[in-house]
Amino acid sequence: MLRPDPDRLLRRDFLKWLGAGTGVVAFSCSDRQEAGRLAGSGAAESDLHWGKAPCRYCGTGCGVEVGVRDGKVLAVRGDTSSPVNKGLLCVKGYHLPAMLYGRDRLLHPQLRQPDGSLRRISWDEALATVAGKYAEALQAHGPGAVGVYGSGQWTVFDGYAALKWCKGGLRSNNLEPNARLCMASAVSGFLAQFQSDEPMGCYEDFEAGDDFVLWGANMAEMHPVLFSRILESKRRRPSVRIVDIATRRTPTSEYADMYVEFRPGTDLALANGILHLLVRENRWSKAFVAENVVFRRGSEDLQQIGYGCFGEQAERYTFEDQAQEASFEDLERFLAGYAPGPVSDITGVPEAQIRALAEIYADYGRGTVSLWCMGVNQHVRGTWMNNLITDLHLLTGKIGRPGANPFSLTGQPSACGTVREVGTTCNRLPADMVVTNDEHRRKAEQIWGLPEGTIPAVPGHHAVDLFRAFARGEVKVLWVQTTNPWVTLPNLQRMQRRPGDGRFLVVSDIYPTPTTDAADLILPAAAWVEREGVFGNSERRTQQWNKLVEPPGEAREDAWQIMQVARRMGMGHLFPWPEEDWHAPMFEEYRSFTLGTGKDLASYAQLQRTRGLLWPVVDGKETRYRYAAGFDPYVKKARGVHFYKAKGYGEKAALWLRPYHPPAESPDAEYPLWLCTGRVLEHWHTGSMTRRVRQLHQAVPEAYVEVNAADAAALGIKDGDRVRLVSRRGSLELGARVDGRGQPPPGSVFVPFFDEHCRINALTLDAMCNISKEPDYKKCAVRLERA
Amino acid sequence: MKRALWLLALLPACREAPPPGPQKTAAAQRAERRLFDGAPPVIPHQSFGVACISCHNERGLEVAGVGFAPPSPHADTRGMSAISRCTQCHVFRATEALFGANDFDGLRQDLRRGARLYGGAPPVIPHQVFMRENCRACHSGPAAREEVRCSHPERARCVQCHVPATGAPDFARE
Numbered sequence: 001m002l003r004p005d006p007d008r009l010l011r012r013d014f015l016k017w018l019g020a021g022t023g024v025v026a027f028s029c030s031d032r033q034e035a036g037r038l039a040g041s042g043a044a045e046s047d048l049h050w051g052k053a054p055c056r057y058c059g060t061g062c063g064v065e066v067g068v069r070d071g072k073v074l075a076v077r078g079d080t081s082s083p084v085n086k087g088l089l090c091v092k093g094y095h096l097p098a099m100l101y102g103r104d105r106l107l108h109p110q111l112r113q114p115d116g117s118l119r120r121i122s123w124d125e126a127l128a129t130v131a132g133k134y135a136e137a138l139q140a141h142g143p144g145a146v147g148v149y150g151s152g153q154w155t156v157f158d159g160y161a162a163l164k165w166c167k168g169g170l171r172s173n174n175l176e177p178n179a180r181l182c183m184a185s186a187v188s189g190f191l192a193q194f195q196s197d198e199p200m201g202c203y204e205d206f207e208a209g210d211d212f213v214l215w216g217a218n219m220a221e222m223h224p225v226l227f228s229r230i231l232e233s234k235r236r237r238p239s240v241r242i243v244d245i246a247t248r249r250t251p252t253s254e255y256a257d258m259y260v261e262f263r264p265g266t267d268l269a270l271a272n273g274i275l276h277l278l279v280r281e282n283r284w285s286k287a288f289v290a291e292n293v294v295f296r297r298g299s300e301d302l303q304q305i306g307y308g309c310f311g312e313q314a315e316r317y318t319f320e321d322q323a324q325e326a327s328f329e330d331l332e333r334f335l336a337g338y339a340p341g342p343v344s345d346i347t348g349v350p351e352a353q354i355r356a357l358a359e360i361y362a363d364y365g366r367g368t369v370s371l372w373c374m375g376v377n378q379h380v381r382g383t384w385m386n387n388l389i390t391d392l393h394l395l396t397g398k399i400g401r402p403g404a405n406p407f408s409l410t411g412q413p414s415a416c417g418t419v420r421e422v423g424t425t426c427n428r429l430p431a432d433m434v435v436t437n438d439e440h441r442r443k444a445e446q447i448w449g450l451p452e453g454t455i456p457a458v459p460g461h462h463a464v465d466l467f468r469a470f471a472r473g474e475v476k477v478l479w480v481q482t483t484n485p486w487v488t489l490p491n492l493q494r495m496q497r498r499p500g501d502g503r504f505l506v507v508s509d510i511y512p513t514p515t516t517d518a519a520d521l522i523l524p525a526a527a528w529v530e531r532e533g534v535f536g537n538s539e540r541r542t543q544q545w546n547k548l549v550e551p552p553g554e555a556r557e558d559a560w561q562i563m564q565v566a567r568r569m570g571m572g573h574l575f576p577w578p579e580e581d582w583h584a585p586m587f588e589e590y591r592s593f594t595l596g597t598g599k600d601l602a603s604y605a606q607l608q609r610t611r612g613l614l615w616p617v618v619d620g621k622e623t624r625y626r627y628a629a630g631f632d633p634y635v636k637k638a639r640g641v642h643f644y645k646a647k648g649y650g651e652k653a654a655l656w657l658r659p660y661h662p663p664a665e666s667p668d669a670e671y672p673l674w675l676c677t678g679r680v681l682e683h684w685h686t687g688s689m690t691r692r693v694r695q696l697h698q699a700v701p702e703a704y705v706e707v708n709a710a711d712a713a714a715l716g717i718k719d720g721d722r723v724r725l726v727s728r729r730g731s732l733e734l735g736a737r738v739d740g741r742g743q744p745p746p747g748s749v750f751v752p753f754f755d756e757h758c759r760i761n762a763l764t765l766d767a768m769c770n771i772s773k774e775p776d777y778k779k780c781a782v783r784l785e786r787a
Numbered sequence: 788m789k790r791a792l793w794l795l796a797l798l799p800a801c802r803e804a805p806p807p808g809p810q811k812t813a814a815a816q817r818a819e820r821r822l823f824d825g826a827p828p829v830i831p832h833q834s835f836g837v838a839c840i841s842c843h844n845e846r847g848l849e850v851a852g853v854g855f856a857p858p859s860p861h862a863d864t865r866g867m868s869a870i871s872r873c874t875q876c877h878v879f880r881a882t883e884a885l886f887g888a889n890d891f892d893g894l895r896q897d898l899r900r901g902a903r904l905y906g907g908a909p910p911v912i913p914h915q916v917f918m919r920e921n922c923r924a925c926h927s928g929p930a931a932r933e934e935v936r937c938s939h940p941e942r943a944r945c946v947q948c949h950v951p952a953t954g955a956p957d958f959a960r961e
Contacts, residue, residue, distance in 0.1 A: 044896050044913035045825065046954040067894060075823045075894040080917050087917045091876050094826050101891035224875045231871060682878055691886040695822055695829050699878035701886075 043069055045077075052079060052611065053545035054535045055093045056528040057684040059152070059410030060223050061537025062089055063611050064096065066529050068548050073097040073529065082611045084203060084541065090224040092684055095693045099527070100549075102692030104512055106524035107553025118522065123554060127561070129521060130479065131568035133504045137476040138170065143456065145476040147174035147466055150558075151483035152182060152412030152419050155533035156542075157583060158481065158558040159418035160590045161575070163430070165562050168448050169571040173426050173435055173460030174475065178483040179412060179419040180463035181490075184772035185377040186408040187420055189386025192296075192321075192771070193394075193654045196432050196598065196645035197420050200626040201369070201405030202539040202614055206230050208403030210366035213243045213357070215267065215389055216375020216778075218250040218742075221681040223373070223409055231255060243360065245270070246375070247676060247778075248706070248744040258356060261745060264674050264779045265663035266347040268381055271388035272660060273343030274358045276335040278395055283362035288397030292641055294649045295326035297334075297657040299770075307380050307664035307767040308464070309491070315472075316465050319770050321383075326657055334657045346660065361392050367403030368393070373411060374678065378778050383771035384658035394655045400628040400641035410538040411679075417536015417543075421599065421615075422590065426460035430593035432645070435459060447592055448574065462773040464489070464766055470503060471495060479506040481558045482525070484686040486514035487756050490775040491729050491766035508558055513688050514756050525558055526551035527689075532583045533557075534607065540626070542601055543612035559586075598626075598634050598645055663779040664767030667747065671727060671781035673711070674748035677760050678777075680741075687754035703755035704737045707784065708746045712738045715784060722787040725751070727780055730762035733787050749784060753777070813932055823893025825914065827876040839873040845921060847928055857930035862920035898934035902952065909948040916951050 048067035055062040063082020067075035076096045080087035109126035110118040121129075137145040148166050150159060154177070166175040190197045206212075206229035219227040234240040234255075244256035245267070253259045262270050278284045298321040299305060308317035340351040347354075361368055370393065376385045390399075390406045398404035410416055423429045433440035441455045448454075461469050467485065469475040471494050486495060497503060497518065507519035510527045530551035534544045551557075563575045563582075577585045587604040594601045594615070602610075602617040613622040618633040625631035627641045635642040643653045667673055682700045683690045690696045705725055707717060717723055719738040724731055734751070744750050751760040765780040811819070820828040832853065835842075842848040842856035849855050901910030925931060927940035937945075 043894060044901075044952070045894065045915060046913055046952040048894065048954075050954070072892070074892075075825050077825055077915050078917070080915075089876070091827065091874075091878050094876060095822050097893060098822055098889055098891035101889055103888035103890055220872065220875070224872065228872065228875070681875065687886075692889055693822070694885055694889060695826075695878060697886040698880045698882050698884070699829070701882045701884060 043074070045075065048074060049548075051529065051546060051548045053529050053548070054413060054537065054543040054612070055089065056096060056099065056153075056413060056689070057092050058223065059412055059415055059538045060084065060225055061413060061535060061539075061541055061543055061612070062093055062225055063543075064089065064093060066097075066548055071549055073100060073549055079611065084537065084539075084612070085225045088225050088228060091682060091699075092690055092696065093225075095690075095695050096528075098693040099689040100530065102511060104692075105552050105555070106510060106512065106516070106522060107555060108524060109554070110522045112520045123556070123564075126521060126523060127564045127568055130506055130565045133477045133506075134170065134565070135569055137504075141476060143170055143172035144174065144460075145474070146170055146172050147176070147461070147470070147475050147478045149463070149466060149478060149480045149483065149485065150175075150177050150424055151481070152177060152179040152410070152415030153482040154414060154418045154424065154558065155531075155535060156414065156418050156422060156590065157533065157586060158562070159414070159422040159424040160430075160586060161559040161562040161566075162481070163422055163424050164448060164574050165566045165571065167429070167435070167455045168444070168450050169566055169569070169574050171454060171456055173456050173458065174466060175424055175460060176426050176463040176466050177419040177424050178463065178485065178488060179415045180425065180773065181378070181488060181775055181777075182374070182412060183377050183408065183410050183415050183420075184425075184774040185379065185382025185386050185769050186410075188383040188769075188772040189390065189408075191432075192383065192387060192656060193390050194627075194643055194646050195648055198416060198540055198626075199405065199407050199538070200400050200628065201402075201407045202541075202624045203229065204624060205367075205369045205403055205405055205407060207233055208367055209233070209369040210237075210239060210403065211241045211243065211360050211368045213245065213360065213368060213370045214252065214256075215245050215370060215372040215385075216247065217371050217373045217409060218246070218252045218678070219371065219409070220251040220255065222411070222679055224681060226409070227252070227255075241360075243357070245357075247674075248742055248748065248750055250742045251681075258353070260349055260353050260357065262347040262349050264676070264748070265380070266660065267376070267379075267385055268388065268658065269338065269343050269346040269660040270349055270354065270357075271385065271392065272335060272338040272658075273340060273347070273354045274361060274392060275331075275388070275395065276338040276343070277340065277355060277358035278362055278392075279332055279335055280339075281358075281362070283358070284395045285364070285397030288640075289328070289395065289655075292643060292652050293394050293655050294652045295328060295331055295657065296654045297324050297326040297330065298322060300659050302661055305661075305770045308770070308773065309664060309765055309767040314766075315468060317462075317768065317773060321771050331655070331657055334659075361396050361398070364396065364398070367401075368396075368398050369403065370406045371409055373409040375778060377408075377772075377774055378776055379774075380664050380767050380769060380776045380779070381658070381661050382769040382774050382776070384656075384661075387656040387658050390653075391655050391658075394653055399653075400625060402625060408538070411685075413537070414535040416538060416540065417534060421536055421594075421601075426462055426466075429455075430590060431597045431599045433593070444593070447589065464768060464773060464775060467495060471497070473501045473503060476502060477504045477506075479508070480515060480519075481508040481561075484509070484513045484515045484688055484756075486518050487686040487759055488753065488761065489766075490761055490764040490777060492759060492761045493730060494766065508561055509688070510555070511688050511692065513686065514759070523561055524551075524553060524555040525561070526555045530555065531557035534587065537612070540614045540623075541612040542607060542615060544604070544607035546608075664776065665728075665765050665780045667781045671783045672747070673782050673784055675725070675727065675760075675763060675780050675782040676744070676748060676750045676778045677753050677764060678750065679754065680752045683752070683754035685754065686756060688756075691754070700752075700754075702735070703752050703758040703760065704735045704740070705784070706737045706740050706742045706744050706750040708744050708748070709738050710746045711749075711784070712736065715786065717784070717786060724785045724787045725749070725763060725782050726785065727763035727765075727782045729765065732758060732760060732762060734758050749782065817932070818895060822891070824896040825894060830877050830879045834879060839877075847924070847930060849929070855929045858921060858924040858928065860919045860921045860924035898932060901949075911952040912946075912949050913952055916946075922946075
C-alpha cells in the first residue's frame, strides 16, 4: 500500500511547487483549443442569474443558490447566507442540476393500451380520463374506492391541493403520504407527548449542545451537512462528545467517542435501562417533572397488539392505543425489571456502557441532544421508542433550552412542511387538527367555505393498508405523485396486480420508474426549480423558492394537475384563484389555519424575502426554541418551559411508560441473519433522480449486501462475490461487500434500497408500528447463499 | 520568513518542467472530473487507504508512480467542518457505466474571464471564494491551468488586490 510521508516529501515538493509557479511552462496548442471549446458561452459565475431554493433531496433543507442562464440551470452553489448549511452542500446537493436533465424525462401524458404499450395523449384527454375514473369509482363504490398517495417531496402547494381536493372535494380520507413509511412514528411520538407535532429545538442545538446521542442514525451519510455542524462544534470545543448507538458500524461510528452496539429491536430495553438508572440513582429533575410532566401508560399486551402483518392483521391493521393515567410510582415499579444486568442480557450492551449513557443524560451541566431518524421510526414499536427517547429528556429536564433537546431528523425535503404541517394523511387536517374531531372539521369547512359535514369523520386507510386495499381491488382508483411505492413498500409481492382487477393507477413523476411501469396513466411532472414551491425542513423552517426555468416538454407541477382534475369534476370552487397567479393566495389560505395556533407560518411575502423562517412566526419573528420562555412568544412564563399545546394533559408533557417487545420476526435456524435496509450518501431514496447523475451513479452503481467478515468466511464468500439473499417473502441476487463502508456485526447484513433493479423490499416484512403504522424496514430474518 | 527567503534563493536550481501529461488535455480532464465548474471534482484514482490530506495538503504532493496530487483549495469552512469528511463531497468512481444518458450542459467558465478595470489592473475573482480559500491550489503549482496561472504566487495575501465579483448592480445613490 502506498503511504507517502508528507513530512519527508514536503520540502522537496514545496521547492518543486515554487519552481513550477515561477518558471515558464509550455502547454500544447490543443490544450488551448480545448479550453476554448469547453469555455462554451464564456460565462462566469457572476454572469448567471442566481436564484435561491432549498435542496430537492433530504429533510435537512440546505440553502442552494441556483445559477441560470438562457432558461437552463448551469450550476448550483451552497448558499452562504443560509443559516442551515452556511454555504456547504453534500455530494448530492453539489450535483443537483443534472438531476433535471436526464434524457428520459417524462415529457407528455401517456395512457397504457390493452397490449401494455403506452400511447401519448394530450393533457385534455389525460385530465378528463383521471376525472372520469374518479367520478366513476365514487359513483359506483363511494369515497372508500378512491385514494391519493403523495409524499414528503410534495411542495406545500401540492399537498394542500391534494388535501383540499381529497377531503373537501372527493369527501374521502384515503389520502396518504410515503412519509408514513418514513417519519410517522416521530409524529405519533410527539403527538402522544406534547399533543402537537414536531421538535422544540432547532439546528442551533448543534452548536449549543455538549453531547450528541445518535439513536440508530448514520448522520455522516444521511444528514452529512448537519453532521458537519456537529464535527465543527467538536473541533472548536474538544469536550463535545458523539455517541453512536447502532446495530452496525457506519462512517458515523468513526467519529464517535462511544460506539454502543445493541441487538436489533432492543433499543426499547436499552432506553428503559437508562431510565431505570436515572430513577434508581435519583438522578432526575424533581422540580422539572413536578412542574411540567404527567405520566401515561398505554396498551402493552403483545398478543392483542401484534405486528400488523400476521393473520387477520395482514389484511387490515387498525389497532388503537388506549391511554391510562399513571404516576411516578408506577414508573418506578415499571422500571424495576430494567436493571443493568437484565438489560445487558437483552441488548448485548455491556453494563458499563448502559451506566455511561445514564451518566450522559443525568449530567445536568451538559446539554444533551438526542438525534434519530429511520432507525427509531421504522420500528415495530417506533412510537414507543420515540416516547422513550423524549422520556429521557423529560425526566432530566433537558428539554426546551439551547443544546438540550430530543430532535427527530427527517429524510424528505418537506416531510415536515407538507405532510406533517398541511396534514396529508388519512386522519389529519392542517396545523395539528384531525378529521375525528368535530370542531377541527368545522374549522376546515369554514375556511374552505364548504357545508358542515363535508369532510368525513372516519380516517381512511394508512399507507400500507391503502396498498393492501388496492391489491384486493377494494380501492379502485389511486393517484401516486412524487414517490415510487413499487420500490419502497415493504413486502413488495403484495403489489402484484391481477389481470382485469379493475384497478386504475395514475402516476405523476419526472422519470420512468417501476411505479410508472405499473401505471395505467403517466403524467409528466415539473421538478424542483421548474416550478414555484415551499418546503418545510426538520427544524420547522419554511422555505420558499420561485420558478427559475421552464419544465421540459409538457411537464406540469403536481398541484396544477390536481386542480385541473378537480375543475373537470365540478370542484373548481375549491381552487378559486386565477390560473396564472394562485401560489400566494393558496398559501395565505393555508396559512390562515395556522395563525393563533402556535404553528403560525410567516406570510408568503416574508418567505419570498428570507432564507426561510422557523415557525411559530409571530409579528414577523421566528421561534428558535418552541415551548421555551424567552424564545416562544406563546410562553408567558419568565423562565423554563410551557407545553401549552398539550391541553389534554393540563398543558404539561406526557412521560410514557413503554415496555420492550421483541421484533416481529427474528433469525432462526432456517433464516439465521438479521436484514437491515437503508440509504447511502450518494443516492437519495429510490435513486430515480440521483442515478441519472453520472458522478453519483458511477460512485455507487448498484445495491450490494454488507456482510460481516466472520459470516462471509464461514460461508466461503469473498468481497465482490455474487450471493443470494433469501427471506420468507422473496429472494435477490446481488454482490457481497465485506468490510465495506458499513460493517454489520456477525449475524446481520445490510442492503441499501435505492436500486430499482435490485429491490430489497421483495424480502422485507410488512410488520409495522402499532401506533404510527410505519413499517419496520430494519429487522427481518434472511438467509445468505453463494449464487 | 527566513526559511522562505532561503528557499527562494534556491529557486533557479529547482526549476524543472512538469512531468509528461496524460493523453487528454487539461481542460478535457477538468471537465470530465467535474459536473460543472464549481462542482466538487470526483476522485480520479482508487483509494490508497491513507487520509486524503496526506497528499492533498496545502501545497500538493508529487507521489512517485502516481503523479501530482493537487493541493486542497479548502482552508476555512466557516462553521462547517467538512474538511475531515472529504468523501462527503468527492466520490470515487466504481464504474464507467451510466444509468442513462443525461443532457446537462453545465457552467464551463472562460478561464480568462476575470474582468480588469484596465490593462494592468488586478483581475477580479469571477467565482465564489467559499471553499476555495487557498488560491494557490488552482493558481500556481503543477496543477494550475495555464490560463489561470499566477505570475506572483509568492505574494501570499491574494485578496489584498483581487476581490470577488458578486454580480451586484453598479453603485447609484438612492
